[in-house]
Amino acid sequence: MFKSLYEKIKKGVEKTKAQLMKISFRRKIDEALFEEIETALLKADVGVKATQEIMKFLREESKKRGITEGEDLKSLLKEKLIEILSGCKGELNLKGEKPDVILFLGINGSGKTTTVGKLASLLKKEGKSIVLAAADTFRAAAIEQLEVWANRAGARLVKHSQGADPSAVVFDAINSAKSRQEDIVIVDTAGRLHTKENLIKELQKIKRTIQKFSPNQPCETLLVLDGTIGQNSINQAKTFKEAVDITGIIITKLDGTAKGGAIIPICQELKIPIKFIGVGEDIEDLQPFDPKNFVNALFD
Secondary structure (H helix, E strand, O other): HHHHHHHHHHHOOOHHHHHHHOOOOOOEEHHHHHHHHHHHHHHHHOOHHHHHHHHHHHHHHHHHHOOOOHHHHHHHHHHHHHHHHHEEEOOOOOOOOOEEEEEEOOOOOOOOHHHHHHHHHHHHHHHEEEEEEOOOOOHHHHHHHHHHHHHHHHOOEEOOOOOOOOOHHHHHHHHHHOOOOOOOEEEEEOOOHHHHHHHHHHHHHHHHHHHHOOOOOOEEEEEEEEEEHHHHHHHHHHHHHHHOOOOEEEEOOHHOOHHHHHHHHHHHOOOEEEEEEEOOOOOEEEOOHHHHHHHHHHHO
């Protein structure tokens, strides 16, 4: 099982890995090698600040440890990346209430609705009963898409018509889940950043609706970020943070980008746990974030 999960992650980060594999580690350490590493990190969208920190560490530690071979420098680089990312490792925090509520945020096109479906499938396989709340009532397509994923995941869907009050959908979903003693309600919300003020008000209203049932909920507020836009997703995250407290991040579409290195500045700047990564289009391609597996996959 572990091997198949690791192979999925390895395949999912191939484009980012291709940037790092351009570094010719099989030689003695010299200034040209340091420059190669720096260039590769920047091209992988690790960002200037994080790259400078990593390069400073490599130069100082290689001297301190008396390292002269490129392959040993590669091990040092992996060590530093794992250290940075380990500060952002997070796991899903379910409280065991019936129902626990997981609130999903993210702009349209980030892979949010797809990720809701994939997480529903993952939790369903763990024996949980799942309800999906179609609270993105702004787009009819979002409701239809969530319905497809509910069927695939074996989850129950609660929906209203397009244009309905999202909070009313959430209320009905939680109320019905509570009466049926179902385990988890996952709420899919709209992601219209161009109407920032309305978006923030809407999310705050949804959260108040959830807390009418329990002050401990939502147990998770997960922000979905599109891996293909790299560091630009940091600004998106800051906008959503203005609305509600984000407890975790899911980075999607890592299989479609060479910018997977952006996970490092996302980790450092936002200081929010990264709970899952999306490494493909299949329903089982949502993987728990493991810093060691992620970094090893980039260099394996």
